[in-house]
Amino acid sequence: MKKVLCCFKGESSGTNNNGDEEDPQRPFGDNEFLNNAWLNNLDIPDDRLPPEPPHLSPPRLPHVILQWQEILDGTQNLNDTNLLGEGNFGQVYRCNLPSLDKVGAAKFQKIGNAEAETEFMAETTTLTRANHPNVVNLLGECVTPDHRVIVYQFMPRGSLDHHLYADTRPAPGLQQHGRTVLSWERRMNIALGVAEALIYLHDELKTVHRDLKVANVLLDEDFVPKLTDFGLATRMVYDANGVEKESEIDPIKGTPGCIAPETEESGLVSSKSDVYSYGVFLLTLFTGRKAFDRARPVASRKINDWLMSALGREEYLPIVLDISLGNTFSAEGLNRLFQAARMCMDPNVLVRPTMRVVETMVREAAAYDAVTLPLVQRRDLV
Numbered sequence: 411m412k413k414v415l416c417c418f419k420g421e422s423s424g425t426n427n428n429g430d431e432e433d434p435q436r437p438f439g440d441n442e443f444l445n446n447a448w449l450n451n452l453d454i455p456d457d458r459l460p461p462e463p464p465h466l467s468p469p470r471l472p473h474v475i476l477q478w479q480e481i482l483d484g485t486q487n488l489n490d491t492n493l494l495g496e497g498n499f500g501q502v503y504r505c506n507l508p509s510l511d512k513v514g515a516a517k518f519q520k521i522g523n524a525e526a527e528t529e530f531m532a533e534t535t536t537l538t539r540a541n542h543p544n545v546v547n548l549l550g551e552c553v554t555p556d557h558r559v560i561v562y563q564f565m566p567r568g569s570l571d572h573h574l575y576a577d578t579r580p581a582p583g584l585q586q587h588g589r590t591v592l593s594w595e596r597r598m599n600i601a602l603g604v605a606e607a608l609i610y611l612h613d614e615l616k617t618v619h620r621d622l623k624v625a626n627v628l629l630d631e632d633f634v635p636k637l638t639d640f641g642l643a644t645r646m647v648y649d650a651n652g653v654e655k656e657s658e659i660d661p662i663k664g665t666p667g668c669i670a671p672e673t674e675e676s677g678l679v680s681s682k683s684d685v686y687s688y689g690v691f692l693l694t695l696f697t698g699r700k701a702f703d704r705a706r707p708v709a710s711r712k713i714n715d716w717l718m719s720a721l722g723r724e725e726y727l728p729i730v731l732d733i734s735l736g737n738t739f740s741a742e743g744l745n746r747l748f749q750a751a752r753m754c755m756d757p758n759v760l761v762r763p764t765m766r767v768v769e770t771m772v773r774e775a776a777a778y779d780a781v782t783l784p785l786v787q788r789r790d791l792v
């Protein structure tokens with residue numbers, strides 16, 4: 411007997427047998443038995459489960475082994491003017507690569523640190539298999555006894571958090587563009603692009619990202635989002651019948667406010683953990699608030715709790731919306747979007763929709779025409 415965790419990855423096509431859009435209440439299309447079991451969290455006899463879906467494994471993409479001297483030359487000996495930012499495990503520099511006729515972003519990983527080595531492996535293993543317009547490209551890597559460097563394609567507008575939060579300033583190497591106002595339309599395109607990246611990751615690479623947040627989404631020249639930072643990425647796990655099951659990770663890692671409750675509390679991970687983080691991502695993207703903020707009252711430090719307290723108020727939109735969104739947006743579109751975010755953040759893993767279903771909901775929200783509203787006074791919650 412098995413519990414149906416979520417949808418069968420190979421069958422999640424976004425449309426049912428009639429070609430209609432997938433219904434969150436009927437993720438198994440015409441199969442009433444499985445729909446009912448999924449919704450009611452019932453045990454399923456093994457012989458009623460579908461066979462394991464084919465595990466696609468896209469070919470490795472060509473990326474190159476770079477020499478340490480190329481990295482030094484490309485970053486002008488790690489010159490500060492090329493600094494793009496700093497993560498937990500090291501700095502990131504803009505790096506010219508004339509041999510590839512490309513500009514890269516070289517991420518230096520700590521040496522001799524077991525955690526950093528594991529993340530380096532997860533990152534390179536996942537990115538060498540990935541090929542999607544909303545996933546950052548791996549250009550090359552440089553491994554010497556003293557250095558571990560991953561080189562990605564350079565994203566001229568840096569990470570999304572720089573554009574959302576006033577206190578995260580771009581480093582010298584990214585100051586060419588600076589901070590930009592993200593319009594309603596741009597945010598919708600970013601939300602959709604990131605949803606596409608997660609669908610690709612789950613359905614084709616059979617991988618859970620595990621650390622989706624605005625800091626891990628980069629923007630290219632045209633504000634096309636690229637998912638990055640695959641250091642925590644984990645392969646999805648299936649039972650003998652091809653049903654995805656939760657895997658246990660140890661140690662528990664993730665970002666406060668973005669990490670799914672079952673991961674934070676019990677170390678359980680599945681594609682639904684990314685769905686939870688995507689709900690948080692939508693809220694942060696459209697409210698311009700942090701996923702977790704110690705400056706907020708204790709009961710609303712997590713963005714989910716903060717939004718819940720705002721939703722109860724009359725005319726909540728002026729309270730919650732990011733002031734830099736301006737006055738052009740669709741109130742109905744936003745209501746739909748927040749509804750989708752709430753479904754993503756359902757504490758019950760079984761009730762959370764798949765990314766394909768979520769993407770359909772976001773697309774519907776995006777279809778509402780934005781209108782320019784009279785100026786309203788944006789307020790902060792106290």
Ligand SMILES: Nc1ncnc2c1ncn2[C@@H]1O[C@H](COP(=O)(O)OP(=O)(O)OP(=O)(O)O)[C@@H](O)[C@H]1O
Nearest residue numbers: 494495496497498499502515562563564565568569
């Ligand atoms: N491909 C890239 N193009 C341009 N800038 C980049 C690129 N990759 C990273 N950066 C910049 O470097 C900064 C640090 O990136 P990094 O992925 O190391 O750290 P992080 O996600 O902030 O932290 P961590 O993953 O360690 O928690 C980012 O905030 C971004 O501004």
